[in-house]
Structures are given as C-alpha cells and as structure tokens.
Amino acid sequence: MVEGREILLIVTGGIAAYKSAELVSRLVQDGAKVSVVMTAHASNFIGPATFEALTGRPVLSEMFLPQEHFRGEHIGQANRAELVVVAPATANYIAKVAHGIADDLATTLALSCTCTMMMAPAMNTDMWNKPALQRNLKQVEKDGVKIIAPGSGWLSCGLVGMGRMADAEEIHECIIKQLRSEK
Ligand SMILES: Cc1cc2nc3c(=O)[nH]c(=O)nc-3n(C[C@H](O)[C@H](O)[C@H](O)COP(=O)(O)O)c2cc1C
Numbered sequence: 001m002v003e004g005r006e007i008l009l010i011v012t013g014g015i016a017a018y019k020s021a022e023l024v025s026r027l028v029q030d031g032a033k034v035s036v037v038m039t040a041h042a043s044n045f046i047g048p049a050t051f052e053a054l055t056g057r058p059v060l061s062e063m064f065l066p067q068e069h070f071r072g073e074h075i076g077q078a079n080r081a082e083l084v085v086v087a088p089a090t091a092n093y094i095a096k097v098a099h100g101i102a103d104d105l106a107t108t109l110a111l112s113c114t115c116t117m118m119m120a121p122a123m124n125t126d127m128w129n130k131p132a133l134q135r136n137l138k139q140v141e142k143d144g145v146k147i148i149a150p151g152s153g154w155l156s157c158g159l160v161g162m163g164r165m166a167d168a169e170e171i172h173e174c175i176i177k178q179l180r181s182e183k
Contacts, residue, residue: 001180003031008081008113010106011051013041015156016088016122016165021046023087023168024054027175035077037061039093039106063105073105078113082182085175086110087148088122088165091133097145098136116178120148120171125161148174 007027011020027034036051036059048059060073078084086093086106093106097119102108110117119140127133128150141147148171153164166174 001030001176001183002027004033005179006033006035006080006082007175008077008084008109009034009036009051010084010086010089010093010109011036011038011042011046012086012088012090012093012106013039013044014088014090014122014165015045016120017042017045019165019168020087021050021054023085023171024051026168026172028054030176035060035081037077037106037109039090039104041090060105063108075112078109081113081115083115083175083179084109084113084117085120085171086117087120087171089119091121091123091127091130091136094119094121094133094140095136098139098143116146116182117144118146118148118174118178120165121150121163122165123150123163124155124157125159125163128161128163146174146178 011017024034034055035057038061051059096107097110102111148166151164152162154160
C-alpha cells in the first residue's frame with residue numbers, strides 16, 4: 001500500500017518531534033519515499049541529520065536558500081507529494097494554516113499542496129483547551145485536513161492531560177488507512 005508512495009512529512013516545533021523519527025523509519029521500511037520539511041523552530045527539538053539519514057534525502061527548511069528557491073522547491077515538494085503529514089503540528093502551525101498564512105517553507109507547502117493533508121496536533125493541555133486553538137482546528141478540518149487526534153497522557157511540562165501527540169504507530173496506521181482509501 002505504501003510502497004513507492006511519495007509522502008511529505010512536515011515537522012514543526014514541539015517536543016513530540018522526536019516521535020516523528022520513528023514514524024519516518026516505519027514509512028521508509030514500508031518502502032515509502034519520504035521527504036521531510038522542518039520549520040525553523042523544529043530544529044530546536046530534533047536535527048535534520050536524523051531525518052536525512054532515515055530518508056536518504058535532504059531536509060529542507062528555508063524557502064530562500066539558493067539550491068531550494070532555484071528549483072522552486074516551495075512548490076515542487078507540494079506537487080510531488082501524494083500525502084502531506086504534519087507531525088507534530090504545533091498550535092502556531094495550525095493557526096497559520098487555518099488562516100492561509102504562508103510565511104515559511106512549511107506553511108507555503110500547506111497552502112500549495114493539492115493532495116490530502118493530515119495533522120497530528122501536539123501541545124500542552126492549556127494550549128489545547130484554548131478557544132483559539134479549537135477554532136483553528138475546526139477551520140482546518142472544515143478545509144479538508146484530516147486530524148489525527150491527540151490523546152491524554154504524560155506531557156513534557158510535567159502534567160498529565162490532553163494534547164499528547166498520537167504515537168508513531170497510530171499515526172502510521174492512519175497514514176496507511178488514508179493511502180488505502182485513495183488507491
Ligand atoms: C520546550 C518547548 C516545547 C514546546 N512544545 C510545544 C508543543 O508541544 N506544541 C506547541 O504547539 N508548541 C510548543 N512550543 C512552542 C512552539 O515551539 C512555538 O509556538 C513556535 O513558535 C512554533 O513554531 P512552528 O510552528 O513554526 O514550528 C514549545 C516551546 C518550547 C520552548
């Protein structure tokens with residue numbers, strides 16, 4: 001199901017970014033062709049070298065580096081992708097996508113992709129409960145984004161509550177289900 005499929009993984013700046021490495025590994029083991037784009041803040045949580053080693057592809061973050069804008073990668077990545085997965089999806093990223101903001105490579109790709117987009121939100125409970133976050137989440141869902149719901153559990157801030165990103169295994173299953181439904 002996943003063999004040879006082009007998946008674009010967007011990693012944003014949350015603690016749960018470490019789980020995305022396992023997700024990438026699972027997809028690559030399935031035979032998927034995975035590209036990773038990171039926001040600038042994501043690199044505070046995990047390094048591009050991890051994803052480059054796992055995917056065998058360069059990780060892009062910047063829109064205006066010569067080798068990237070020359071090839072038009074702000075659109076190219078979106079055109080090639082058969083599925084875009086955002087994991088973790090920060091409150092900030094969800095807000096930007098909900099409002100059509102495209103002020104970096106990761107948000108520009110969200111605005112220019114034509115395939116299905118899935119998001120796995122990850123944040124602490126206070127952020128999760130904010131009316132603004134819930135509003136933005138409803139908006140992106142209304143716009144067609146498939147949400148992989150977070151669960152309740154241990155959060156890095158030391159609390160137990162809602163907002164914990166789904167585990168790599170669950171996100172992997174959702175991706176397979178989605179690709180199967182589109183075959
Ligand atoms: C230690 C630390 C952990 C964070 N974890 C999260 C998180 O899990 N979810 C979230 O929405 N924001 C989190 N943030 C805040 C984001 O990094 C911040 O909103 C940032 O602007 C997100 O940028 P991006 O969406 O472009 O990656 C965290 C910040 C710090 C310093």
